[in-house]
Amino acid sequence: TAFLYAFIPGRNPTFACIGAIFGMGADMEESRRNGGNRFFGTIIGGFVGLGLYWLEHMIFPEGNYWLRLPLVFLGILIMISVCVLFRWPGGVQPGGVVLSIIMFNTPAHHIDYAFSRMIDTGVGVLIALAVNYLLPRSRLERWLRLKREEGEDENTGS
Numbered sequence: 001t002a003f004l005y006a007f008i009p010g011r012n013p014t015f016a017c018i019g020a021i022f023g024m025g026a027d028m029e030e031s032r033r034n035g036g037n038r039f040f041g042t043i044i045g046g047f048v049g050l051g052l053y054w055l056e057h058m059i060f061p062e063g064n065y066w067l068r069l070p071l072v073f074l075g076i077l078i079m080i081s082v083c084v085l086f087r088w089p090g091g092v093q094p095g096g097v098v099l100s101i102i103m104f105n106t107p108a109h110h111i112d113y114a115f116s117r118m119i120d121t122g123v124g125v126l127i128a129l130a131v132n133y134l135l136p137r138s139r140l141e142r143w144l145r146l147k148r149e150e151g152e153d154e155n156t157g158s
Contacts, residue, residue: 001127015117022094024132031132032120035125042121043105044070044082045095046114048075049102053110068103075099094121 001020005013019042023035052071056063076096082090104112 001124004123004127011116011120013120016124019121020128020131021124023125023128027137028129028132031129033090035128037088038094039122039125040086040088040093041079041083041094041096042098042118043095044079045098046059046102046118048079048082048095050098051110052099053102072099072103075103090100094102109143 001017002013005011005016017040021146022038023031025031025034052075055070056067060067076099079095079099081093083089083095098114098117101117102110
């Protein structure tokens with residue numbers, strides 16, 4: 001993932017790498033579930049965070065920490081409700097992370113930042129799915145078993 005991002009000027013691979021790591025699973029089904037949780041949660045947390053960030057700055061253009069606190073609480077409730085509505089409860093954790101980052105640690109260009117996080121996470125999840133598709137666990141286990149058996153044959157002289 002980081003190698004791919006080396007060819008994209010001005011992009012930081014951090015969130016794509018995180019998406020790839022959290023998108024991996026023991027098999028393709030688990031990767032789809034993990035990656036889906038990560039991507040869906042990031043999208044929901046991103047959009048809820050953008051809306052609440054916008055609302056806060058409409059009321060207080062310079063921002064207001066004391067207003068932000070109930071807005072984050074409200075955002076978490078909205079996010080949980082949306083994840084339950086779409087039957088994707090695994091999206092709550094990554095969505096909460098993105099929501100918190102947007103509300104408490106977003107640079108001035110919050111819209112670009114939020115969309116970049118969503119895109120980067122999606123790229124990372126797609127890479128995780130591709131790796132799991134191209135190198136399924138069964139193939140890796142077969143390769144490792146063959147390597148181990150070859151090593152045993154060399155040690156026993158057979």
